[in-house]
Each structure stands twice: as structure tokens, then as C-alpha cells.
Amino acid sequence: MGDYWRVLSNNLPDYLSGFLTTCQVVGAAFLIAMVVGVTVGALRAAPSTFLNRIGFIYVEFFRNIPLLVLIYLVYDGINRAGIISLDRFIAGAACLGLYTAAYVAESIRSGVFAVGQGQVEAGLSLGFTQREVLTKIVLPQAIRTVIPPIGNLVIAMTKNSAILGGSLLAINDLLLRTRQIYASNFKLYQTFLWATIGYLIITITMTVIVRKLETRLAIRR
Amino acid sequence: MTYLFDAGNWEWITSGNNLRFIFQGFLINLQIAVVAMVFSLVFGLLLALGNLSKSKVVSVTARTWVDVWRNLPLIFVLLFFALALPGDWYSAWEDNVPSFLPSAYENGRILAAILGLVIYNSAVMCEIMRAGIVSLEKGQGDAAASLGMRYWQSMKLVILPQGLRRMVPATVSQLITLNKDTTLVSIIGIREVVRHAKTVTNANPFTAEFVKGPPLQVYLVIGLMFIVVNFALSRLASRLEVGQRKAGTEVQGDGPRGSGRLDGHDVTLVPVPTPRRRK
Numbered sequence: 001m002g003d004y005w006r007v008l009s010n011n012l013p014d015y016l017s018g019f020l021t022t023c024q025v026v027g028a029a030f031l032i033a034m035v036v037g038v039t040v041g042a043l044r045a046a047p048s049t050f051l052n053r054i055g056f057i058y059v060e061f062f063r064n065i066p067l068l069v070l071i072y073l074v075y076d077g078i079n080r081a082g083i084i085s086l087d088r089f090i091a092g093a094a095c096l097g098l099y100t101a102a103y104v105a106e107s108i109r110s111g112v113f114a115v116g117q118g119q120v121e122a123g124l125s126l127g128f129t130q131r132e133v134l135t136k137i138v139l140p141q142a143i144r145t146v147i148p149p150i151g152n153l154v155i156a157m158t159k160n161s162a163i164l165g166g167s168l169l170a171i172n173d174l175l176l177r178t179r180q181i182y183a184s185n186f187k188l189y190q191t192f193l194w195a196t197i198g199y200l201i202i203t204i205t206m207t208v209i210v211r212k213l214e215t216r217l218a219i220r221r
Numbered sequence: 222m223t224y225l226f227d228a229g230n231w232e233w234i235t236s237g238n239n240l241r242f243i244f245q246g247f248l249i250n251l252q253i254a255v256v257a258m259v260f261s262l263v264f265g266l267l268l269a270l271g272n273l274s275k276s277k278v279v280s281v282t283a284r285t286w287v288d289v290w291r292n293l294p295l296i297f298v299l300l301f302f303a304l305a306l307p308g309d310w311y312s313a314w315e316d317n318v319p320s321f322l323p324s325a326y327e328n329g330r331i332l333a334a335i336l337g338l339v340i341y342n343s344a345v346m347c348e349i350m351r352a353g354i355v356s357l358e359k360g361q362g363d364a365a366a367s368l369g370m371r372y373w374q375s376m377k378l379v380i381l382p383q384g385l386r387r388m389v390p391a392t393v394s395q396l397i398t399l400n401k402d403t404t405l406v407s408i409i410g411i412r413e414v415v416r417h418a419k420t421v422t423n424a425n426p427f428t429a430e431f432v433k434g435p436p437l438q439v440y441l442v443i444g445l446m447f448i449v450v451n452f453a454l455s456r457l458a459s460r461l462e463v464g465q466r467k468a469g470t471e472v473q474g475d476g477p478r479g480s481g482r483l484d485g486h487d488v489t490l491v492p493v494p495t496p497r498r499r500k
Contacts, residue, residue, distance in 0.1 A: 061448060064455070066447055068415060069447065076436040080435065080437070081224050159295070160294070162297050166405075178297075199293050204288070
């Protein structure tokens with residue numbers, strides 16, 4: 001038992017900095033995912049076949065490509081092409097964000113369509129303008145249905161962020177720190193236990209928050 | 222853009238057996254995904270039954286097990302098992318591996334790869350199956366019990382056939398995720414498509430006579446392979462979903478929309494406004 005505590009107290013700063021880096025990467029990726037995801041989701045729901053197709057291609061590309069391959073494609077590919085040199089952190093956050101954005105776009109699209117054409121028609125027939133229908137009828141309801149799935153996506157994104165530390169990007173996140181600590185002390189269970197707790201703190205806290213939001217935002221019909 | 226479509230940067234595709242080499246790696250990924258999926262289905266079902274067990278000890282244990290593995294990053298799990306499995310296991314595997322298997326399987330770490338993928342995905346599958354079973358009305362189980370069925374009989378004859386049918390679309394989309402996740406086993410040293418890509422993109426004594434592939438193009442080709450397979454799978458998933466709705470395996474009690482079959486008749490459920498209570 002003492003071994004477990006000793007590993008923690010010896011390496012606490014490393015664990016914490018890894019934990020914080022994971023949080024930072026997830027935060028940056030979250031911003032990208034939301035901006036891009038909402039844009040692409042809007043394209044998917046737009047009343048234009050051309051825009052729909054662009055959104056469709058984006059979603060199917062980023063949703064079906066493995067994140068690891070995307071990271072190699074972006075980082076190894078672009079750096080070796082010598083066009084621009086990318087910062088590792090920015091490249092990682094961008095890959096994770098763009099990858100998650102495809103899922104965000106899909107949940108936004110389904111949220112918008114869940115509102116139902118009937119309500120749009122009802123709004124229009126009551127004399128609302130297109131814009132008013134969107135801002136006063138569709139969006140307030142769509143946002144409520146969309147928030148819980150997006151919360152789940154953020155949890156998945158946090159787990160995916162470990163790939164950034166494990167791949168060639170070698171961002172100093174919790175995973176990479178754990179590997180470094182293991183390489184210095186060779187105590188497998190002790191080292192990985194604390195990292196496990198670190199990851200569980202993030203994901204389980206978020207799961208609880210999402211569940212709370214789910215019940216609070218549920219539309220009672 | 223000019224870099225991307227420059228003909229010189231695509232020469233590697235026809236040079237030597239670069240493309241075939243990449244494709245062989247991709248097949249390894251698919252094989253690992255299928256093997257891991259089969260095991261995950263079996264263990265996922267056991268975990269789901271454990272989760273729904275009447276015994277408190279069993280259900281709490283299964284619940285905790287599933288919640289821990291499901292909430293960890295897969296790559297973390299894979300790294301853990303790669304380090305945790307005893308070296309004897311690896312050498313035992315490497316000594317006894319059948320020769321007809323592709324060379325990727327000669328590495329003992331394939332055990333850790335499959336084990337990690339199965340432990341993580343069986344936890345995810347457990348959640349999908351549990352949701353499928355729980356979504357059945359409680360009356361189904363009660364009806365089976367009132368017909369005198371035992372627990373296992375009602376599971377086998379009433380609950381599972383309906384519950385498992387509901388989880389088919391979710392299972393296919395999990396298979397897509399698993400398919401993508403198999404690339405992570407390259408990090409613990411399995412020679413699959415990402416490793417093969419590294420060979421093609423780097424100057425390597427074995428491939429010296431071949432044209433080296435620029436990473437952007439090589440990984441784009443790999444990405445397209447995954448996109449083709451996964452897109453086909455996701456089409457399959459949505460078709461199954463529609464087919465299920467048509468077959469009318471379910472008529473939702475509270476959902477006010479949709480249609481289905483009830484006692485052999487096609488029924489369409491129309492929205493009925495819930496009476497609002499006056500204040």
C-alpha cells in the first residue's frame with residue numbers, strides 16, 4: 001500500500017501537469033469542435049442541396065477516418081510537405097476538434113430536424129418571418145435536445161485526447177506523463193492506478209453533469 | 222493543393238508493391254476488429270446480464286467493472302495490458318503461433334491488443350445491450366413470469382430476442398468505432414496499417430528500390446480505405462434501423478409519432494396532445 005502513496009507523492013507535479021495539459025487540449029479542441037460543428041451542422045440543415053453536400057462530405061470524412069490516421073495525415077503529412085510547420089499542441093487540438101466537430105454537426109442536425117416541420121409551418125402561418133421562426137421556435141427547442149449528446153461527445157473527446165499524447169505528437173498529457181513515470185520507476189500498477197483515477201475524475205464528473213442536464217432540459221410533452 | 226495533386230507525389234502508388242503492402246495492413250486491422258467484436262459481444266452480453274442480475278453483489282460488481290473500463294481512454298487500456306501481461310505469455314504465443322497467420326500475429330503483443338480491445342469494447346457493448354433490454358416494457362418480463370417461465374426461460378425466449386434486435390444498429394456503429402480504434406494497436410507495436418505506412422513513407426532497407434511515399438498522400442489513401450468501409454457499415458446501420466421500424470418490432474407507448482404493427486394490423490400513432498391541467 002505504501003508503494004502506491006510513494007509513487008503519487010514522488011510524481012505529483014508530473015501527474016498534475018499532465019492532467020492540466022489534458023484539460024487544456026480538451027478545452028481548445030472543444031472550442032474548435034463547437035465553432036466548426038455548429039457551422040457544419042448549419043450547412044447540413046440549410047435549405048440548399050449544394051451546402052448540404054459540403055456538410056455531408058465533411059461529416060463522412062471526419063467521422064469515418066481513424067483519429068490516429070488523421071493525426072499522421074495532418075502532422076506528418078503537412079510538416080514533411082514543408083508548406084508550414086505546425087505547433088504540436090495546435091495540430092493536436094485541431095485534429096481532435098475537427099474530428100469531434102463531425103459528430104457535433106450530426107447531433108445539431110438531428111436536433112434541428114427533431115423540432116418538426118409542422119412547427120415551422122405553424123410559425124410561418126402565424127405570420128412569423130423565416131428568421132423569427134428559426135430564432136424563436138426552432139433553435140430554443142433544438143438547443144435543449146442537442147446539449148446532452150454534445151456533453152457525451154465531450155466525454156468521448158476527453159478519452160480520445162489520450163491519443164494525442166500516445167502518438168507522434170507526444171503532447172505532455174496525462175498519458176505521456178504516466179508512461180514517463182513508469183519508465184522511471186517500473187512500478188506498473190502503482191503508476192497506472194493514479195492515472196486511471198485522473199481520467200475517471202474527468203470522465204465520471206462529466207457523466208454526472210450530463211445526466212443532470214439531461215433531466216433538467218428534457219422537454220415534457 | 223499543387224503539392225497534393227502533383228503527379229510526382231503519387232508515383233509511390235504504382236511503385237513496387239507499396240499499395241498492396243498498405244492494403245495488407247488494412248486487412249489486419251479489419252481482422253483484429255472482427256475478432257475483437259466477436260469476443261466483445263459474448264462478454265458484453267455476460268456483463269449486461271450481470272448488470273441486470275437480481276443479486277446485489279453481482280450487479281454492483283458488474284456495474285463498477287463496466288463503468289471503470291468504459292470511462293478510460295482505449296489507448297491507455299492498451300498500453301496498460303501491453304505492459305501488464307507476463308512476458309511468458311508473449312513468448313508462449315510467439316512459439317506456438319500457427320504459420321498460416323499473417324506476420325502481424327507473430328508478435329506476442331497481439332494478445333495484449335485483443336485483450337485491451339475486448340475489455341474496453343465489451344464494457345461499451347454491455348451498455349448498448351443493457352439499454353436494449355431495459356427499453357422493453359417491464360410487462361414483458363412480468364408476462365413471461367406469469368406464464369410460469371423461469372428467469373432463464375424468459376430471458377432466452379422473451380427478453381433477449383426482442384432486446385438484442387433493438388441493439389443491432391448501435392452495435393454496427395460501435396463496430397465502426399472499433400474499426401477505427403484498431404489503428405491504436407500500432408502504438409503497442411503490432412504491424413498493421415499505420416506501421417506499414419511508416420515503412421512506405423520512410424527510406425527503409427527493405428523497400429529501398431521502391432519510390433518513397435509522401436506521408437500526406439499515403440495517409441490520405443489509408444483514410445479513404447477506412448472511410449469506404451465505415452461508410453458502407455454506417456449505411457447498413459441506418460438501413461437496419463429503418464427496416465426495424467418497418468418490421469414494427471416496437472410500438473412506443475409514450476412516443477406520439479411513428480407507425481408500427483400491433484396484433485397484425487398496421488397502426489399509425491398520431492400525436493395526441495396531453496391534456497393540460499388548469500391552474
